[in-house]
Amino acid sequence: AQSVTQLGSHVSVSEGALVLLRCNYSSSVPPYLFWYVQYPNQGLQLLLKYTTGATLVKGINGFEAEFKKSETSFHLTKPSAHMSDAAEYFCAVYTSGTYKYIFGTGTRLKVLA
Protein backbone atom coordinates (compact mmCIF):
# COMPACT_ATOMS: atom_id res chain seq x y z
CA ALA A 1 0.00 0.00 0.00
CA GLN A 2 1.09 3.55 -0.64
CA SER A 3 1.15 6.40 1.80
CA VAL A 4 2.47 9.94 2.05
CA THR A 5 3.47 11.80 5.19
CA GLN A 6 4.08 15.52 5.26
CA LEU A 7 5.79 16.70 8.41
CA GLY A 8 4.45 19.99 9.65
CA SER A 9 0.98 21.18 8.76
CA HIS A 10 2.16 24.78 9.09
CA VAL A 11 5.58 26.21 8.27
CA SER A 12 6.61 29.84 8.64
CA VAL A 13 9.72 31.34 7.10
CA SER A 14 11.00 34.86 6.71
CA GLU A 15 11.11 36.40 3.28
CA GLY A 16 14.44 35.51 1.70
CA ALA A 17 14.98 32.48 3.92
CA LEU A 18 15.26 28.86 2.84
CA VAL A 19 12.02 26.97 2.35
CA LEU A 20 12.05 23.28 3.29
CA LEU A 21 8.85 21.25 3.18
CA ARG A 22 9.19 17.61 4.12
CA CYS A 23 7.58 14.63 2.46
CA ASN A 24 8.12 10.94 3.11
CA TYR A 25 6.41 8.23 1.16
CA SER A 26 5.80 4.53 1.27
CA SER A 27 5.36 2.51 -1.89
CA SER A 28 5.79 -1.14 -2.81
CA VAL A 29 6.62 -0.23 -6.41
CA PRO A 30 8.74 2.54 -7.90
CA PRO A 31 6.69 5.65 -7.28
CA TYR A 32 5.97 8.72 -9.27
CA LEU A 33 6.20 11.65 -6.86
CA PHE A 34 4.65 15.07 -7.15
CA TRP A 35 4.41 18.38 -5.41
CA TYR A 36 1.34 20.51 -6.01
CA VAL A 37 0.64 24.03 -4.81
CA GLN A 38 -2.76 25.48 -3.97
CA TYR A 39 -3.13 29.22 -3.74
CA PRO A 40 -6.13 30.65 -1.88
CA ASN A 41 -9.43 30.00 -3.63
CA GLN A 42 -7.77 28.08 -6.44
CA GLY A 43 -7.34 24.49 -7.49
CA LEU A 44 -4.05 22.66 -7.32
CA GLN A 45 -1.30 23.14 -9.86
CA LEU A 46 1.79 21.10 -10.46
CA LEU A 47 5.05 22.40 -9.03
CA LEU A 48 7.28 19.53 -10.04
CA LYS A 49 7.38 15.78 -10.50
CA TYR A 50 9.73 12.84 -10.35
CA THR A 51 9.08 9.83 -12.53
CA THR A 52 12.43 8.30 -13.49
CA GLY A 53 15.96 9.49 -14.17
CA ALA A 54 17.61 12.42 -12.45
CA THR A 55 16.73 12.46 -8.79
CA LEU A 56 16.96 16.23 -8.42
CA VAL A 57 14.04 17.80 -10.18
CA LYS A 58 13.38 21.45 -10.75
CA GLY A 59 9.99 22.98 -10.93
CA ILE A 60 8.29 26.29 -11.38
CA ASN A 61 8.92 29.40 -9.29
CA GLY A 62 12.41 28.30 -8.23
CA PHE A 63 11.34 25.19 -6.34
CA GLU A 64 13.17 21.90 -6.51
CA ALA A 65 12.96 18.50 -4.86
CA GLU A 66 15.25 15.53 -4.50
CA PHE A 67 14.12 11.93 -4.65
CA LYS A 68 16.04 9.92 -2.07
CA LYS A 69 15.11 6.29 -2.32
CA SER A 70 17.18 5.23 0.69
CA GLU A 71 15.34 7.73 2.86
CA THR A 72 11.97 7.36 1.07
CA SER A 73 11.84 11.13 0.94
CA PHE A 74 10.95 13.82 -1.57
CA HIS A 75 11.48 17.09 0.25
CA LEU A 76 10.67 20.39 -1.45
CA THR A 77 13.09 23.30 -1.22
CA LYS A 78 13.52 26.84 -2.40
CA PRO A 79 16.64 28.86 -1.58
CA SER A 80 14.87 32.16 -0.96
CA ALA A 81 11.23 32.54 0.01
CA HIS A 82 9.07 35.17 -1.58
CA MET A 83 5.83 36.55 -0.23
CA SER A 84 4.02 35.08 -3.24
CA ASP A 85 5.05 31.58 -2.13
CA ALA A 86 2.48 31.66 0.66
CA ALA A 87 0.15 28.80 -0.18
CA GLU A 88 -0.64 25.21 0.68
CA TYR A 89 1.65 22.53 -0.66
CA PHE A 90 0.72 18.91 -1.23
CA CYS A 91 3.02 15.99 -1.78
CA ALA A 92 1.55 13.06 -3.68
CA VAL A 93 2.50 9.58 -4.81
CA TYR A 94 1.14 7.90 -7.90
CA THR A 95 1.53 4.41 -9.28
CA SER A 96 1.72 4.38 -13.04
CA GLY A 97 -1.25 2.76 -14.73
CA THR A 98 -3.49 2.73 -11.67
CA TYR A 99 -4.90 6.26 -11.97
CA LYS A 100 -4.77 6.41 -8.20
CA TYR A 101 -3.13 9.19 -6.27
CA ILE A 102 -2.35 9.39 -2.59
CA PHE A 103 -2.05 12.96 -1.35
CA GLY A 104 -0.37 14.08 1.81
CA THR A 105 -2.28 16.19 4.30
CA GLY A 106 -0.66 19.37 3.07
CA THR A 107 1.66 22.01 4.52
CA ARG A 108 0.56 25.59 4.72
CA LEU A 109 3.51 27.89 4.09
CA LYS A 110 3.48 31.34 5.58
CA VAL A 111 6.09 33.88 4.53
CA LEU A 112 6.86 36.63 7.00
CA ALA A 113 7.95 40.07 5.90
Next chain:
Amino acid sequence: SAVISQKPSRDICQRGTSLTIQCQVDSQVTMMFWYRQQPGQSLTLIATANQGSEATYESGFVIDKFPISRPNLTFSTLTVSNMSPEDSSIYLCSVMGQGNTGELFFGEGSRLTVL
Protein backbone atom coordinates in the same frame (compact mmCIF):
# COMPACT_ATOMS: atom_id res chain seq x y z
CA SER B 1 -2.02 20.64 -20.50
CA ALA B 2 -5.71 20.96 -19.86
CA VAL B 3 -7.85 23.88 -18.84
CA ILE B 4 -10.73 22.98 -16.56
CA SER B 5 -13.67 25.20 -15.74
CA GLN B 6 -15.88 24.46 -12.78
CA LYS B 7 -19.07 26.09 -11.65
CA PRO B 8 -20.31 27.22 -9.32
CA SER B 9 -17.12 28.47 -7.74
CA ARG B 10 -18.91 28.72 -4.42
CA ASP B 11 -22.37 28.38 -3.01
CA ILE B 12 -24.22 28.42 0.26
CA CYS B 13 -26.86 25.73 0.51
CA GLN B 14 -29.58 24.73 2.90
CA ARG B 15 -29.61 21.39 4.65
CA GLY B 16 -31.53 18.74 2.71
CA THR B 17 -31.10 20.30 -0.70
CA SER B 18 -28.96 19.08 -3.60
CA LEU B 19 -26.44 20.91 -5.72
CA THR B 20 -24.91 19.99 -9.06
CA ILE B 21 -21.36 21.00 -9.90
CA GLN B 22 -20.33 21.22 -13.52
CA CYS B 23 -16.89 20.54 -14.95
CA GLN B 24 -15.86 21.45 -18.48
CA VAL B 25 -12.48 20.49 -19.99
CA ASP B 26 -10.97 22.15 -23.05
CA SER B 27 -9.90 18.82 -24.57
CA GLN B 28 -11.27 15.31 -24.82
CA VAL B 29 -10.27 13.07 -21.94
CA THR B 30 -11.14 9.51 -21.10
CA MET B 31 -11.25 9.79 -17.35
CA MET B 32 -12.32 12.59 -15.09
CA PHE B 33 -11.83 12.55 -11.35
CA TRP B 34 -13.87 14.15 -8.60
CA TYR B 35 -12.12 14.97 -5.34
CA ARG B 36 -13.31 16.34 -2.02
CA GLN B 37 -11.14 18.60 0.10
CA GLN B 38 -12.56 19.08 3.55
CA PRO B 39 -11.44 22.04 5.64
CA GLY B 40 -7.86 21.58 6.77
CA GLN B 41 -7.58 18.19 5.17
CA SER B 42 -6.11 16.61 2.10
CA LEU B 43 -7.79 15.54 -1.09
CA THR B 44 -9.96 12.45 -1.11
CA LEU B 45 -11.02 10.81 -4.35
CA ILE B 46 -14.79 10.49 -4.57
CA ALA B 47 -15.10 8.77 -7.92
CA THR B 48 -13.71 8.32 -11.39
CA ALA B 49 -16.02 9.21 -14.26
CA ASN B 50 -15.61 7.46 -17.60
CA GLN B 51 -17.58 8.47 -20.64
CA GLY B 52 -20.18 5.89 -21.55
CA SER B 53 -20.08 3.90 -18.34
CA GLU B 54 -21.03 4.14 -14.70
CA ALA B 55 -18.70 6.08 -12.46
CA THR B 56 -16.43 4.12 -10.16
CA TYR B 57 -16.81 5.18 -6.53
CA GLU B 58 -14.20 4.97 -3.80
CA SER B 59 -14.83 3.37 -0.48
CA GLY B 60 -17.10 5.54 1.63
CA PHE B 61 -18.80 7.24 -1.30
CA VAL B 62 -22.03 6.03 -2.89
CA ILE B 63 -23.91 6.86 -6.04
CA ASP B 64 -27.10 7.85 -4.22
CA LYS B 65 -25.23 10.58 -2.38
CA PHE B 66 -22.90 11.67 -5.17
CA PRO B 67 -24.47 10.88 -8.54
CA ILE B 68 -22.19 11.63 -11.46
CA SER B 69 -22.92 12.17 -15.12
CA ARG B 70 -20.44 11.95 -17.98
CA PRO B 71 -22.35 12.63 -21.19
CA ASN B 72 -19.29 13.25 -23.38
CA LEU B 73 -15.51 13.40 -23.36
CA THR B 74 -15.27 17.03 -22.20
CA PHE B 75 -17.96 17.38 -19.54
CA SER B 76 -19.03 15.90 -16.24
CA THR B 77 -21.29 16.79 -13.34
CA LEU B 78 -21.22 15.83 -9.70
CA THR B 79 -24.33 16.21 -7.59
CA VAL B 80 -24.15 16.40 -3.83
CA SER B 81 -27.52 15.12 -2.67
CA ASN B 82 -29.50 15.73 0.50
CA MET B 83 -26.76 17.91 1.88
CA SER B 84 -25.80 18.21 5.52
CA PRO B 85 -23.26 20.52 7.16
CA GLU B 86 -20.74 17.66 6.96
CA ASP B 87 -20.79 18.06 3.18
CA SER B 88 -19.32 21.55 3.48
CA SER B 89 -16.16 21.19 1.49
CA ILE B 90 -14.29 22.08 -1.66
CA TYR B 91 -15.09 19.79 -4.57
CA LEU B 92 -12.48 19.55 -7.28
CA CYS B 93 -12.69 18.21 -10.79
CA SER B 94 -9.50 16.81 -12.27
CA VAL B 95 -8.10 15.12 -15.35
CA MET B 96 -4.84 13.36 -16.02
CA GLY B 97 -2.35 14.65 -18.54
CA GLN B 98 -1.37 12.81 -21.68
CA GLY B 99 1.21 10.05 -21.66
CA ASN B 100 0.33 8.53 -18.30
CA THR B 101 2.98 10.55 -16.48
CA GLY B 102 0.48 10.94 -13.71
CA GLU B 103 0.23 14.72 -13.78
CA LEU B 104 -3.19 15.94 -12.71
CA PHE B 105 -4.86 19.14 -13.85
CA PHE B 106 -7.46 20.65 -11.57
CA GLY B 107 -10.35 22.99 -11.85
CA GLU B 108 -10.48 25.89 -9.43
CA GLY B 109 -12.86 24.04 -7.18
CA SER B 110 -16.38 24.54 -5.94
CA ARG B 111 -16.58 25.66 -2.34
CA LEU B 112 -19.84 24.53 -0.77
CA THR B 113 -21.13 25.67 2.59
CA VAL B 114 -24.15 23.86 3.96
CA LEU B 115 -26.14 25.58 6.69
